[in-house]
Amino acid sequence: MVLLFSLPVLAENERQIDVDNLVTTQHKTTILGQTIKYSASIGTQPVWDEEGNAVATLHYTYYQRSDVQDISRRPLVISFNGGPGSASVWMHVAYTGPRILNIDDEGYPLQPYGVKSNPYSILDVADIVYVNPVNTGFSRVLKDKEGKLLAKDKQKEMFFGINADIKYLAEWLNTFVTRNNRWLSPKYLIGESYGTTRVSGLALALQESQWMYLNGVILVSPTEIGIKREGPVEVANRLPYFAATAWYHKKLAPEFQAMTLEQFLPQVEAFTMSTLLPALTKGGFIGAEEKQQVIQQMARYAGISSKAIMQNNMDVSLDFFWKELLRDEGKTIGRLDSRYLGIDKKEAGVEVDYFPELTSWLHSFTPAINYYLREELNYKTDIKYNMFGSVHPWDNSNDNTGENLRQAMAENPYLKVLIQSGYYDGACNYFDAKYSMWQLDPSGKMQDRLDFKTYESGHMMYLRHADLKQSNDDLREFIKAATPAEGQPAIYKH
Numbered sequence: 001m002v003l004l005f006s007l008p009v010l011a012e013n014e015r016q017i018d019v020d021n022l023v024t025t026q027h028k029t030t031i032l033g034q035t036i037k038y039s040a041s042i043g044t045q046p047v048w049d050e051e052g053n054a055v056a057t058l059h060y061t062y063y064q065r066s067d068v069q070d071i072s073r074r075p076l077v078i079s080f081n082g083g084p085g086s087a088s089v090w091m092h093v094a095y096t097g098p099r100i101l102n103i104d105d106e107g108y109p110l111q112p113y114g115v116k117s118n119p120y121s122i123l124d125v126a127d128i129v130y131v132n133p134v135n136t137g138f139s140r141v142l143k144d145k146e147g148k149l150l151a152k153d154k155q156k157e158m159f160f161g162i163n164a165d166i167k168y169l170a171e172w173l174n175t176f177v178t179r180n181n182r183w184l185s186p187k188y189l190i191g192e193s194y195g196t197t198r199v200s201g202l203a204l205a206l207q208e209s210q211w212m213y214l215n216g217v218i219l220v221s222p223t224e225i226g227i228k229r230e231g232p233v234e235v236a237n238r239l240p241y242f243a244a245t246a247w248y249h250k251k252l253a254p255e256f257q258a259m260t261l262e263q264f265l266p267q268v269e270a271f272t273m274s275t276l277l278p279a280l281t282k283g284g285f286i287g288a289e290e291k292q293q294v295i296q297q298m299a300r301y302a303g304i305s306s307k308a309i310m311q312n313n314m315d316v317s318l319d320f321f322w323k324e325l326l327r328d329e330g331k332t333i334g335r336l337d338s339r340y341l342g343i344d345k346k347e348a349g350v351e352v353d354y355f356p357e358l359t360s361w362l363h364s365f366t367p368a369i370n371y372y373l374r375e376e377l378n379y380k381t382d383i384k385y386n387m388f389g390s391v392h393p394w395d396n397s398n399d400n401t402g403e404n405l406r407q408a409m410a411e412n413p414y415l416k417v418l419i420q421s422g423y424y425d426g427a428c429n430y431f432d433a434k435y436s437m438w439q440l441d442p443s444g445k446m447q448d449r450l451d452f453k454t455y456e457s458g459h460m461m462y463l464r465h466a467d468l469k470q471s472n473d474d475l476r477e478f479i480k481a482a483t484p485a486e487g488q489p490a491i492y493k494h
Helices: 152-159 162-179 194-209 231-236 239-248 261-281 288-302 306-311 318-324 356-376 401-411 430-440 465-482
Strands: 003-007 020-031 034-048 054-065 076-080 099-101 115-117 127-131 187-192 216-220 416-422 450-455
Touching (some): 054 152, 162 194, 187 194, 239 288, 401 430, 416 465
Parallel strands (some): 076 127
Antiparallel strands (some): 054 127, 099 115
């Protein structure tokens, strides 16, 4: 069954998205052996300015289980990807949604392209809405009554910056929750990469400007969320990621290769915090003997030569590591997932020519999402689906999103946080994420409400089949644990 509501604003023969429309289709799938019936509602909802004029419209896809009688107890998960400028496509058709990419068990593209059922989707325990911010997916800035777009500087002020993004999305979510009668539902935000900056800021904005309180925030492959990692901390925090990657590519001594990552990485982390970081703080005044000992141990863990580390004064950049680790094999490694291999024009140099993981992912995601939305969910439009949209220059100033998340947790005793990271993610590495978690609440009084999970894959850990199952299981358990029992008050006890 298809239900279509539309308020068109199209001039004749003009290619433009409808301001406010909705297409709903009915489906069923099997999740963890259980048959689940659900509706998929896909459409657009306006962004209004302070005068009540529609200035943009956001495209979204909303999945709702059909056999739930009381949605007041049914969790709602609100999902964002990152960039900034990325569509909410990655987690939609590869992680939590009911349909996922046709890929192999390690996440590499397969033809024919397309989608298949996701047997681990969290739709059994929660409804999900995937939101595309302005200029991503089918979301667009709208023309005014005179047929003109907002000036570029006005667009930036309204949409394209850390705090502007949070402000308009909080307003938009208020409307979505109201339209869909979800005010009573337990609510969760999930963001990936830059999306973690977005949802960390939204946690407080929703509380303070929309009076909407959350049960949980999930940070997938988080950014720094305004928690600075500069100088020696930034340099030292790379080593555990280097070590995990070198272990995967079998570049370590037999004693390390014989260990599991869970056995091996704690000693690397301990060395990083207890030895490497203090050594780096000494800069050029470190003693020659100490420097040599530290470099030799770094080389053993990172899988590259002590000479290369010495030449970089122990500050081995990510770009150099991606080029250096497999240089003798004529290969480079991926940025977002260092399991992926690339081939550069020259083996020499200190930077890779391209990121092989991203080209691999665009291989499969782009045809899949275009087919899926138009053919399976029946959303017909000539508007191009922007995998990455025009949002730059992005205003990164005044990033207090980590502090905003801490404040939201302090104000809301219900609110819990889950962090998910892949060991092989070089863009948002897992040890940086762990460091941010440690620094999020300096008082330590809320550490029992922070949970951390790691996976043997990269930025999009769910592409690996084993981690697709485990990461969704972790989400499912988090949602259940963060949804309080009936009658349980939000209160701090003496």
